[in-house]
Amino acid sequence: MAPTLKKLLPVFPLSILSFCFFFFLFHSTQSIFSFSRISSHTTHHHHHPLDPLTPSELNITRSIILTSYAGSIPNLTFHYVGLDEPDKPDILSWLSNHTSTTKPLPRRVFVIARLNKQTHEIILDLSTKLIISDQIYSGHGYPILTLEEQTAASELPLTHPPFMESIKARGLNISEVVCSTYTVGWFGERKSSRVLKIQCFYTNGTANFYVRPLEGITVVVDLDEMKIKEYYDRLKVPVPTTEDTEYRLSKQKPPFGPRLNSATILQPEGPGFVIEGHSIRWANWAFHLGFDVRAGPIISLASIYDLEKQKYRRVLYRAYVSELFVPYMDPTEDWYFKTFIDAGEFGFGQSAVSLKPMEDCPAQAVFMDGYYARQDGKSVQISNVFCIFEQYAGNVMWRHTESDIPGEVITEVRQEVSLVVRSVSTVGNYDYMMDWEFKPSGSIKVSVGLTGILEVKGMSYTHADQIKEDVHGTLVAENTIGVYHDHFLSYHLDLDVDGEANSFVKTSLETRRVTDNVSPRRSYWTTTSETAKTESEARIRLGLKPADLVVSNQNKKTKVGNPIGYRLIPGSxxxxxxxxxxxxxxxxxxxxxxxxxxxxxxxEKWAGGLYADQSRGEDTLAMWSLRNREIENKDIVMWYTMGFHHAPYQEDFPIMPTLSSGFELRPANFFERNPVLKTKSPEILVNSINHNRRAGAFHGV
Amino acid sequence: MAPTLKKLLPVFPLSILSFCFFFFLFHSTQSIFSFSRISSHTTHHHHHPLDPLTPSELNITRSIILTSYAGSIPNLTFHYVGLDEPDKPDILSWLSNHTSTTKPLPRRVFVIARLNKQTHEIILDLSTKLIISDQIYSGHGYPILTLEEQTAASELPLTHPPFMESIKARGLNISEVVCSTYTVGWFGERKSSRVLKIQCFYTNGTANFYVRPLEGITVVVDLDEMKIKEYYDRLKVPVPTTEDTEYRLSKQKPPFGPRLNSATILQPEGPGFVIEGHSIRWANWAFHLGFDVRAGPIISLASIYDLEKQKYRRVLYRAYVSELFVPYMDPTEDWYFKTFIDAGEFGFGQSAVSLKPMEDCPAQAVFMDGYYARQDGKSVQISNVFCIFEQYAGNVMWRHTESDIPGEVITEVRQEVSLVVRSVSTVGNYDYMMDWEFKPSGSIKVSVGLTGILEVKGMSYTHADQIKEDVHGTLVAENTIGVYHDHFLSYHLDLDVDGEANSFVKTSLETRRVTDNVSPRRSYWTTTSETAKTESEARIRLGLKPADLVVSNQNKKTKVGNPIGYRLIPGSxxxxxxxxxxxxxxxxxxxxxxxxxxxxxxxEKWAGGLYADQSRGEDTLAMWSLRNREIENKDIVMWYTMGFHHAPYQEDFPIMPTLSSGFELRPANFFERNPVLKTKSPEILVNSINHNRRAGAFHGV
Known part of the structure; x- marks a missing residue:
């Protein structure tokens, strides 16, 4: 079965009257209804070797392992089940040669399972239904935590008598307590076991329990035993108030505001993209969008059509968020361990949420589902895990007004339209909104919006004047410290700039003094390009020296002889x-x-290592890179880490307005010239409605 | 007369059929038509003391000066005519006390005029029609160049026999030559006169003459004499081809592409803003939008309504682009002087262009005109110099999905809507798209998009392999070097954070080692805040040390005792x-x-000095700041300079896809909590049209 199986029929509750609007305005019903030819695929044929595992493939995987471990199944837990994608040469060869009769590439699955306190790495083949390898991992660190074990662990305190006593001693009601799970990190311990810490909160009517932490209680749960291993209650601090912390509209009281007027985007021609399975084509772009339980969205094989060369040219082989690192900056007992490696510990895909139509994505969005294997191996659906939409933000692709030609003023403007792939991963309190934006000009803009709820610490302070120590955060409300922390997102960017053999070129901008008397100038800057020969030459800490960073294909040049490339324009x-x-x-x-x-x-997929939970740094990008391998004119991967230092402010409480950052991959002598020189603005079909508005005294509603 | 005088009647070419759509879908004509109550103001009453000079005020100014200088008028030229705004205390006092019967504040005009090779600074009063002062400026530098003198100067070569000879010698046709004017900078000369350099281009059918420079010809024009003062022709290099350089759609040949599908935003309730004269109210924001011939848009008195305190609280007194600095990096004879100070030399307002509806701004935009005085003092209109629109980009104001509460999944999302004020200034070849975006969360995002045409140098090279010297740029096409340059934009940001007495606080993020054994951690970061006492303590070069930069009102605190503030989140x-x-x-x-x-x-308005043309740096922000004045708990101004180093790529040729950057002013303990906690998403009124789209095999058009 195909990944997005829902047998949805086109739903058109358009009233006959709105229909009349469309019918006459656009003279054709074709153009209205063609945008929604939604069909279901029931064939087993895989469109693409990078398609994520389907529900049936997940369930077959479970059956194969269940058969193999027949006696042990009750104890066997699935921690990662994902496509073991074919080798890159096979994919590329398939891509250039496949026809409808090409034999599909083998479908293999990589599974990480726990059984009898051991981590198994299993590779199996879906067509032969055979396990190819099954190895026990004996290194440090543990796999992604399943949601089920997190839920089970978080419920343990509620029936743990010492904890119940602690709640009673605080004068609180156990039925209003909610607990959440926290990975414990690693702090030099020689031995480790698979444990979690639990932090509990007092809801008492609010959905925003995160802002009501019960401080001073340490609960350590052994996950293999699913038992509380350590418990102590050291101190009592007041539980912060719920006042003005509720974010649910249904629970809020007036006054509301400010009021925002509504708008709807109409696309009379329908959307400009085509989605077949997981392959998306739009404007001059074609790419594959996969879902992985660890990475979330994976963009593969992104190519752009070159109007001059009349062919698609590849830009990216694969790109995804490889890892996150979210260390909190409070070294005290209750907080020191909060140094999360979110993708590897919690699964950035497992943490992906169902997007809310019309809210998380605009009205013109199309949605796609995601599937992963839960702890028992059965497939779980995350409906609407991605949305795909054309963004009409009102920006301009390029423009110029020319008034230096006598007798005429020329104004040429092209509107910007871009294609956005969006997902949201909510790791506990924080929501990460991830956008991959494709522009017709060849740019790929990647952005992340941070929103959701701060992790706060309960303290006795009710006013900043009382604070004489370092509280490691901001007093964002009475008894509530918004603790300092960072967010680092590391992107795996396997650019294949018009082919695999690429180089990394750093073009530094350097001041030159004018030493002779040939110029009235005393200085200028010029560029010096260095091609990194080995990994050590390509480690960049940004901001120290101005430089353009380009992934370049030195084997291909433009007509005037510049090596073709794509450059990274960093945000953070x-x-x-x-x-x-x-x-x-x-x-x-x-x-x-x-x-x-x-x-x-x-x-080398996961910058923080395959086993991030309690990892010891032995399998990180930093370690791989120590080998200082050759990277010139090779198939290379660029890793970019975007970071946020977050010292909270009161506005971030009780829920945080989105804070965004991003970066851009922009063609750099990839094209012979501006690739959207001959792009027309979208046609203006409904220009009479809002047109001719001028400000004088202009009264809105 | 009010500034935007056009007697426009509401224009509604809505067909009866589209009307039927609206009528029945929204059950009311009210909500449809109410958005367009456009009325003309013909009263002389000034709504606001910061309103820019109206056409009649400009013409009255001219008359007053004409009367005063009766005999000299043929030689007198106007270089700056703008509002000499009332002193800040008077504005603030007017703001807090004015009623419909309050006597308006005096309307004064500041004029810079040239007469008999001298620069006059004239202040006059519009109500008394008297000149208050008239002083001759005797320092270095010259005022903004008028468009008329630039045009006159640029036409001089075309009838200058040696130039005609040079063109003939190149085998070119003089009727296809277009010339443009370039300020000459200052390079240590003791004496200066008011001169310009002229660069000429060969159009030969293309509108994009900038890409066809005639190199090696130096033409120096004395502006006071309006005569060619120096001429020489040193070398001949091929004129680059016009092939594929045309950007006008009407002149291009197929194939076009990529194709972008159309969309239109409908606002069934109309826009949410109200414009009265130059005052704009939207959602929780209120501000004044003025136009100045030098600065372009000026945002004044921006205040945000605090739902909890139930009052408007001021954020900004005035904000605008104070200056630009665009130095090119070629020290050779033809290029070394290209070190433009765009606002002071060419007028960023004088360079503002008429925005193209539906192209430069989305369909829902409302437009405003601007007026300035031309060289002879008569008023000139720039129609549609600003557009104002609500931006529905599909972003999210805040969100959270809560799945840790047993038995329920809570998803709350609020859509982002923001208000954008846009203008475009085209200084010769380059187009600067300036956005001021107001968000309900209190953020003001300021962005600039660079587009337009590169300044290129003609050279004999046709392939990069031929180049053995530093050509100070990139070979972007045959015979065409895109010369290295910078763009710096300096913003004058007079924040008044809930009052005038503000301080500048730098909160540094610093690593702390854990020295005792109290924590398993070895390090963390914390913050140290320093309040700048004098100007020298507030000069920041970004990127060296992580810090939050806050303009703070230390006299006002939140309930929990944090000083209220607004922080700068820099982009570049x-x-x-x-x-x-x-x-x-x-x-x-x-x-x-x-x-x-x-x-x-x-x-202190212009960071590069009042007289930027041939300035010697005596009147810049850097000089004022040397006085090292006290800035703690004072009315202070923050200046932020955003920069771009631009090493061109072939994609920037022959017209450059927009490259954007920006910064954010974000509330920092200004509010007690998230100010949009109780903001509802806009109502979904047309949710049936695009809804229920799911990807399976999804075919667009």
């Missing part, structure tokens, strides 16, 4: 502030440089 | 690369730091 230049020798930083060492380049290696 | 951290002692950098010294803070001084 944030670097970590933890010491290199601090345990969390050892684990999150991939954040040390904003940019790294490695030779492509199928196994 | 670009710093100049020219030597401090280089002449262009002396003139553009305001770019040396990304952030400066000065005490408010009505006369």
């Amino acid at each position: 230049m944030t670097s970590p502030l933890l010491s290199d020798d601090d345990y969390p930083q050892i684990r999150g060492a991939f954040t040390k440089y904003n940019v790294w380049v490695t030779p492509y290696n199928k196994s | 951290m670009t710093s100049p690369l020219l030597s401090d002692d280089d002449y262009p950098q002396i003139r553009g010294a305001f770019t040396k730091y990304n952030v400066w803070v000065t005490p408010y001084n009505k006369s």
Whole structure:
């Protein structure tokens, strides 16, 4: 079965009257209804070797393993089930040669399972239904936590008598307590076991329980035993009030505001994109959109059509969020361990949420579902895990007004339209809104919006004047400290700039003094390009020296002889502030440089290591890179880490307005010239409705 | 007369059929038509003391000066005519006390005129029609160049026999030559006169003459004499081809593409803003939008309504682009002087263009005109100089999905709507798209989009392999070098954070080592806040050390005791690369730091000096700041300089896809909590049209 199986029929509750509007305005019903030819695929044929595992493939995987481990199934838990994608040469060969009769590439699955306190790495083949390999992982660190074990662990305190006593001693009602699970990190311990810490909260009517932490209680749960292993209650601080912390509209009281007027985007021609399975074509772009339980969205094989060369040219082989690192900056007992490696610990795909139509995405969006295997191996659907939409933000692709030609004023403007792929991963309290935006000009803009709820610490302070110590955060409300923290997102960017053999070129901008008397100038800047030969030459901490960073194909040149390339325009230049020798930083060492380049290696996917939970930094990008491999004219991967230092403000409480950042991959002598020179603005079909508005005294509603 | 005088009647070419759509879908004609109550004001009453000069005020100004200088008028030229705004205390007092019967504040005009090779600074009163002062400026530098004198100068070569000879010698046709004017900068000369350099181009059928420079010809024009003062022709290089350089749609040949599907935004309730004269109210924002021939748009008195305090609270007194610095990096004879100070030399308002409805701004935009005085003092209209629109980009104001409460999943999302004020200034070849975006969350996002045409140099090279010297740019096409350059935009940001007495607080993020054994951690970061006492303590070069930069009102605190503030989230951290002692950098010294803070001084408006043309750096922000005045708990102004180093790529040719950057002013403990906690998403009125789209095989058009 195809991944998005829902047998949805086109639903058109358009009233006959709105229909009349469309019918006569556009003279054709074709153009209205053609945008919604939604059909279901029931064939087993895989459109694409990078398609994520379908529900049936997930369930077959479970059956194969269940058969193999017949006696042990009750104890076997699935922690990662994902496509073990074919090797890159096979994919590329398939891509260039496949026809409707080409034999599909083998479908293999990579599984990480736990059984009898051991981590198994299993590879199996879906067509032969055979297990190809099954190895026990004996290194440090543990796989992604399942939602089920997190739920089970978080419920343990509620029936744990010492905890119940603690709640009673605080004068609170146990039925109003909600607990959440926290990975414990690694702090130099020689031995480790698979444990979690639990933090509990007092809801008492609010959905925003995060703002009501019960401080001073330590609960350590052994996950393999699913038992509380340690418990102590050290101190009592007041539980912050719920006043003005509720964010649910249904629970809020007037006054509401400010009021925002409504709008709807109509696309009389329908959307301009075509989605077949997981392959998306739009304007001059074609790419594949996959879902992985760890990474969330994966963009593959993004190519852009070159109007001059009359062919698609590849830009990206694969791109996704490889890892996140979210260390909190409170070294005290209850908080020191909060140094999360979100993708590897919680699964950035497993944490993806169902997008709310008309709210998370605009009205013109189309949605796609995602599937992953739950703890027992059965498939789970995340409906609407992605939305895809054309963004009409009112921006301009390019323009010029020419008034220097006598007798005429020329104004040429082209409107910007871009295609956005959006997902949201909510890791506990925080919501990460991830956008991949494709522009006809060849730019790919990647952005992340941080929203959701702060992690706060309960303290006795009710006013800043009382604070004489370092409380490691901001007093954002009475008894409520918004704790300092960072967010680092590391992107795996396997650019294949018109082919696999690429180089990383750093073009530095350097001041030159004018030393002779040939110019009235005393200085200027010019550029010096260096091609990184090995990994060490491609580690960049941004902001120190101005430079253009380009992934270049030195084997191909433009007509005038410039090597073709794509450049990284970084947004954030944030670097970590933890010491290199601090345990969390050892684990999150991939954040040390904003940019790294490695030779492509199928196994190097996760910048924080395959087993991030309680990892010891032995399998991070920083370690791989120590081999200092050659990267010139090779298939290379660029890793860019975008960071946020977050010292909270009261406005971030009780729910945080989106804070955005991003970066851009922009063609750099990839095209012979501006690739949208001959792009027309979208036709103006409904120009009479809002037109001719001028301000004089202009009264809206 | 009011500034936007056009007697426009509401124009509704809605067909009866589209009307039927609206009528029945929204059950009311009210909500449809109410958005367009456009009325003309014919009263002389000034709504606001910061309103820009009206056409009649400009013409009255001219008459007063004409009367005063009766005999000299043929030689008198107007270079700046703008509102001499009342002193800040008077404005603030008027603001808090005015009623419909309040006597308006005096309307004064500041004029810079040239007469008999002298620069006059004239202040006059419009109500008394008297000249208050008239002083001759005897310092260095010259005022803004008028369009008329630029046009006159640029036409001189065409009838200058040696130039005609040069064209003939090149085998070119003089009727196809277009010339443009370039300010000459200052390079240590002791004496100066008011001169311009002229660069000519060969159009030969293309509108994009900038890409066909005639190199090697130097033409210096004395503007006071309006005569060619120097002429020489040194070398001949091929004129680049016109092939594929045309950007006018009407002149292009197929194939076109990529194709973009159309969309229209409908606002069934109409826009949510109200414009009265130059005052704009939208959602929780209120501000004044003025036009100045030098600055372009000026945002004044921006205040935000605080739902909790039930009052408007001021954020900004005035904000505008104070200056631009665009130095090119070619030190050779034909190019070394290209070190433009765009606002002061060419007028960023004078360079503003008429925005193209439906193209430069989305369909829902409302337009406003601007007026300035031309060289002879008569008023000129720039129609549609601003557009104002609600931006529905499909973003999210805040969201959270809560799945940790047993038995329920809560998803709350609020859509982002913002208000954008847009203008475009085209200074010769380059187009600067300036957006001021107001968000209900209190953020003001300021962005600039660079587009238009590169300044290119003609050279004999046709392939990069031929180049063995530093050509100071990129070979973007045959015979065409896209010359390296910078763009620096300095914003004057007079924040009045809930009152005038503000301080500048730098909160540094600093690593702390854990020295005792109290924590398993070895490090964390915390914050140290320093309040700048004098100007020298507030000069910031970004990127060196992580810090939050806050303009704070230390006299007002939130309930929990945090001083209220607004913080600067910088986008670009670009710093100049020219030597401090280089002449262009002396003139553009305001770019040396990304952030400066000065005490408010009505006369300190232009970061590059009042007389930027041939300035010598004596009147820049860098010089004012040397006084090292006290800035703690004073009325202060923050200056932020955003920069771009631009090493061109072939994609920037022959017209450049927009490259954007920006910064954000974001409330920082200004509110007690998230100010949009109780904001509802706009109502969904047309949810049936695009709804229920799901990807399976999804075919667009």
